[in-house]
Amino acid sequence: MSLTIQKVLLRAAELRVSSDSWQIDTELLLAEAMMTRREYLRTWPEREVDPAALQIFETLFARRVRGEPLAYILGRKDFWDFQLQINSHVLIPRPETELLVESALNLVGMQGAKAEQLVDLGTGSGAIAIALARELPGCKVLAVDRSADALALASNNAARLGAANIRFQAGCWCEGLTPHSADMIVTNPPYVAINDAHLQQGDLRFEPTMALVAPDAGLGDIRTIIEQSRTVLRNSGWLLLEHGYLQGSEVRDLLAQWGYRKVESKQDLAGHDRVTLGQWVTLGQWVSG
Incomplete structure (x- = not known):
């Protein structure tokens, strides 16, 4: 089953990344996986996330859940x-x-x-x-x-x-x-x-x-x-x-x-x-x- 941007973010929010900026972190990681900008996610929350991008996001998100710094995950x-x-x-x-x-x-x-x-x-x-x-x-x-x-x-x-x-x-x-x-x-x-x-x-x-x-x-x-x-x-x-x-x-x-x-x-x-x-x-x- 495909998921929209909004649903992916809501599902990720339930895990509550160990960061004061968990929502921003999650949006940045999803934008990275989709090779787009964070603003796109907010403009088009009902757009579906490609399965390949979703898999990349889940890998990146798992690293953040373990506490790895966002800068190391994104590389910038x-x-x-x-x-x-x-x-x-x-x-x-x-x-x-x-x-x-x-x-x-x-x-x-x-x-x-x-x-x-x-x-x-x-x-x-x-x-x-x-x-x-x-x-x-x-x-x-x-x-x-x-x-x-x-x-x-x-x-x-x-x-x-x-x-x-x-x-x-x-x-x-x-x-x-x-x-x-x-x-x-x-x-x-x-x-x-x-x-x-x-x-x-x-x-x-x-x-x-x-x-x-x-x-x-x-x-x-x-x-x-x-x-x-x-x-x-x-x-x-x-x-x-x-x-x-x-x-x-x-x-x-x-x-x-x-x-x-x-x-x-x-x-x-x-x-x-x-x-x-x-x-x-x-x-x-x-x-x-």
């Missing part, structure tokens, strides 16, 4: 003003990370920070690097990641989105980078403690552990980046780090301990410290103000 995720290809080798870009991009652009546009050479450490899908490269076409962006799979995906995303001013390099944080070569370093490193209960909840269960978890209560990689970045940044260069919503004070302290100036945190829409930044000024050249 919106970020900034573009859409990225996504797979399970990289973290799923989150809205909070757009604050990191905004903070970098504010330094350039409002505070006149130099941006000839930017570095994105742990680029993953390339979200941050691509956003900055597109917004600052005159700059050169170096995107670094230790995962070959992540670099391949990020490179494909950059090519597809026309971000030709990005160069990709394999590496672990600042190791192997040219000294005094960057005006700005941005990073969304692992910052979750290995015993954090959130790792057993929601999307985190499916995301790559090495992109999530850091030693020393989640601060190990942040500490390494803060220390290493001093040799890569040019005089008056900036380091911007995304971190956990309870880590702002500790990250500010680390930046201050390693000699960074003008340290401050930026808050996300929930009012939590989410991005912390500091300026590296070569000893003897710091001018208060």
Whole structure:
């Protein structure tokens, strides 16, 4: 027996996908299976769903019921003003990370920070690097990641989105980078403690552990980046780090301990410290103000 779009959605609704947006998720999965847009489903609810499309939908829907993130199932995720290809080798870009991009652009546009050479450490899908490269076409962006799979995906995303001013390099944080070569370093490193209960909840269960978890209560990689970045940044260069919503004070302290100036945190829409930044000024050249 054939089923209409409306009946398929109603039947799926009875299972209640484990998501706050289960209805949207279901519509997106059915649209994917039918190779159409979500708006089509709402415009033509009485149209029948082809048996082949229904079978594809049931397979996709079963994955979502098991808790697999929608971005991994669809293979894409919106970020900034573009859409990225996504797979399970990289973290799923989150809205909070757009604050990191905004903070970098504010330094350039409002505070006149130099941006000839930017570095994105742990680029993953390339979200941050691509956003900055597109917004600052005159700059050169170096995107670094230790995962070959992540670099391949990020490179494909950059090519597809026309971000030709990005160069990709394999590496672990600042190791192997040219000294005094960057005006700005941005990073969304692992910052979750290995015993954090959130790792057993929601999307985190499916995301790559090495992109999530850091030693020393989640601060190990942040500490390494803060220390290493001093040799890569040019005089008056900036380091911007995304971190956990309870880590702002500790990250500010680390930046201050390693000699960074003008340290401050930026808050996300929930009012939590989410991005912390500091300026590296070569000893003897710091001018208060």
